[in-house]
Amino acid sequence: MEDNTLGFAGFGLAPSLLESIDIMGFSDPTPVQQAAIPAILSGKDLIACAQTGTGKTAAYLLPIMHKLESQERMGGVNTIIISPTRELALQIDQQIVGLSYFTSVSSIAVYGGGTGSEFEREKQALKSGADIIVATPGKLISHLNMGYVNTDSIQHLILDEADRMLDMGFYEDIMRIVGKLPENRQTLMFSATMPPKIRQLASRLLKDPDEINIAISKTAEGVHQAAYSVHEDQKEELLENILDRPNLESVIVFSSRKSTVRSIEKGLLRKGINAKIISSDLEQREREEVLRQFRNRSFPVLVATDVLSRGIDIADLDMVLNFDVPHDAEDYVHRVGRTARAKSTGEAITFVTPKEQRNFYKIEQLTGIEVEKPSLPEKLGKAPEWQDPSQLRRAKTGPRGGRDASSSHHRSGRSGGSSGQGGGGSRQGGGNRSGRKPYRRKKGPNSGPGNAAAGQGPAKE
Template identity: 40%
Template sequence: MSFNDLGLSEPLLRAVREQGYDTPTPIQARGIPTILEGGDVMAAAQTGTGKTAGFTLPLLERLMQTRPERGPRRVRALVLTPTRELAAQVQESVDTYGRHVPLKSTPIFGGVSMRPQLQALRRGVDILVATPGRLLDHLNQGTVDLSSVETLVLDEADRMLDMGFLPDIKRVLAALPAKRQTLLFSATFSEQIAGMARGMLRSPTRIEVAQRNTAAESVNQTVHPVSRAGKRGLLSHLVRDGDWRQVLVFTRTKHGADRLAKQLDQDGLAASAIHGNKSQAARTRALGQFKQGRTRILVATDIAARGLDIEHLPHVVNFDLPNVAEDYVHRIGRTGRAGKGGEAVSLVCVDELKLLKGIEKVLGGSIRKHTVAGFEPDPSERPEPLFKKPAGRRRPPEAGQRRRGGGQRRDAGASRRA
């Protein structure tokens, strides 16, 4: 099957060819014709499967087919994403595949000035890519009108639930026409996602191209047991010894990300950190330098790294194991994308052995263990709590960003959370 068989018009096929693609991925092959039919869709696809183009292309096609001949531009498609980075990634996809069609799109998210967003909205857009918090800011100020939306896309719906966006999403839904097409994309079909879909979708077509919580087969996974104090030295050793040129490293907290990036710099390894406390400009700059090879190591927290699109990323390192086992799958999904090989390494001390067991349970099997000579774990070390709760604080750092269910929270890009 080729893209020519999916029902897309020549301007979109031309953009696809210019990107060097001729064969659609499974989610694209199944999703594009289904979305073009106009019904609601509930799709499960892991990162790296081509899902963004899988909804961007048919969205552009449908908007072209229903484009009014005259009158001002109105928002006819809304794409909701959990993070600024993912919103920017979706916008990039719309720009790439929509370059030969007369449609306009703009992203709106927090951490940046509202003025350029207001100017773009006044000029008129067909497609709006937004994070929930900043979109609500515009709705509350009356600067955006969603009454003409024909298609709603909920991208990475599982992460939006994890981050407590359900109340915000419901408020956005109240501003949309009841008659519309709704597309829900999620890494998994959990019970929570099923419940969310029941309230928002009408008889959706289900598309699933990956088993739940299945780590990418193209990723080589290794656990290096190490002492608590030996992690930083082992990481520097692995990067130098393997001549790793591009490494995404995950830490548990924002403070830990800053500290580790500084230490790696001191070790002579160019590193930078991105997390929720960094301004959007700082995060964009750090990511750009990493993609260009000017920075060798990018240290990130889970919230900041969600939605990062780094082509052919060869190495992911879990400096700290995630508290939520399923997040391990999302982390290592940053590498081994689109059929390319990748390596995921986890540095595990005695404090994290229970977390490791939880991850292996989710994966359905054990991860290969390898002790690096000179960095053996200290057999006398005893487990310590991962979080020390200061007085007056009830949750560990960044836990407030991971409230499950319907907890109230502004998105990572909301103006008051910049």
């Protein structure tokens, strides 16, 4: 066996899984995989805190799939993985496609926004018993309420991006799903953050769990971070100036507002910069097609709302640009986590208006990094000055958006570096699922692990 699989062989994983690991060229296990795989194999409940890019998806898939390969199947659904978004559900299922190529493990992604024929395919898989169901909460409840899903055989429940699900208001849905599952099961909870509400949920769902914490609230290694102090009316010109650099082939521009996303796209197209948007306004099929084209480098700039800030792996991004400061400091970590995967290099730029400076300083406190603060290009005019953080903390409200901030203090433009777990595997590809039965995969010439997951590795999301 190749040296790059010796680390995974040490877990005692099934030969069929090790063969997929070898063929797909995975690297050694990441820290979260080293900690989580033995715990899951032992049958323990687990709560794991690990950010995007550390390999947590494969950290739970590999031991679950090993159990399915190594133990006698009882029939029916064995594992339910709950995901906050359709995109993450599809991504998880694509990893299963690659990892299961040399196994008999079956799976299906169950999410809203599909056609009637897709609903029937989901129904058939749930009735007949696909081994692993990857589902969004609402769509899974729709199937469970119809009475044809036999949950007696379920041995594993996995909550992925649990903090995000609570932020999106899925608590009641999660508890409704849990109420339909056997009490004698193994429950795994993965979260990028560990606020009190996550610990409360864990106390309700998990029994004497092991706990893993990997690089909480740290941006990935290799990310060069910079922040520009700007007035609102300087943002679009600065964005166009930055995107005019040569050799930028893959950039995501994030904004918290759908209206701003549409405005950015129109402005870039007027300047001859090929850009497309993705937001909740698009139909699911449209969103999937835009993502497919972006991954294939059909256009260089994707303008996105927060729907992409977590859980979507797009490989080899040159830059992530925050058009506005994320409302939640943790969201900054996830946005920045889209670049510099697998400890490669990347760039993260944030535009900060005077009224957003307080929130941006909170991000620096959270990550432990003083972000570089370069000057605006002269042609853009005078920029607001950076306020002293201590003055912002004393003020009842942040500085409001006049043309000049009130403080004369200007912070150093030096970066404090980056720390934390970079982790992250290489590339994300669309799973080739042509020729499949409702949920069983045919091993045709175009459905090998390299096509199913296009170089995805356990060291990535």
